[in-house]
Amino acid sequence: MHRLEEIWLTVSCGILIIFMFIVGYQAFALEMGPPSHMETIDPQKVDQTEPFDNPGVFEIGENEYEVVMTMQTFGFTPNKIEIPVGAEVHFTLTSKDVTHGFQVAGTNINAMVMPGHIQKISHTFDEPGEYLVLCNEYCGIGHQVMATTITVK
Ligand code: CUA
Structure with missing residues (x-):
């Protein structure tokens, strides 16, 4: 694989992982998930x-x-x-x-x-x-x- 291809692949995968981490942190650690899921009923x-x-x-x-x-x-x-x-x-x-x-x-x-x-x-x-x-x-x-x-x- 070309050296530049490797660099861009690494950069784009890195950005994806960072975004997933941010979204996961907001949803679970900061409890910013959908509010409609907070109260449940049988x-x-x-x-x-x-x-x-x-x-x-x-x-x-x-x-x-x-x-x-x-x-x-x-x-x-x-x-x-x-x-x-x-x-x-x-x-x-x-x-x-x-x-x-x-x-x-x-x-x-x-x-x-x-x-x-x-x-x-x-x-x-x-x-x-x-x-x-x-x-x-x-x-x-x-x-x-x-x-x-x-x-x-
Ligand atoms: Cu459609 Cu209730």
Whole structure:
């Protein structure tokens, strides 16, 4: 092999190893892994596990709400959500069966909701309106009808 080839091969392999080390260090030592993997739940016992034993919309502070929601083929519980304009909403989500998606059109909410994991995402709804909520992960035969709305008024 040519001397220059050897040098460049060594340099590029060295860079790869350094990058892998940095990513591994961030993920494991600094715990910068995906946050959705931090809280787990037994997907068979969602109905008996707090807070999912009582899904719904809860006022938890001044203009601050928590939406506890389960997702299952092919719907959302609760499936009609109403919140006041300007409210900060904390969604706590899990799936009872397969992987679903939680996307709210017109916002930057877009989360993957996996069985066995608790997904949390917050958003402040500053504009009144009907927000379409879609499942954006293919989850089976009824995937295309899996939708609901959030009414902000
Ligand atoms: Cu649920 Cu697609």
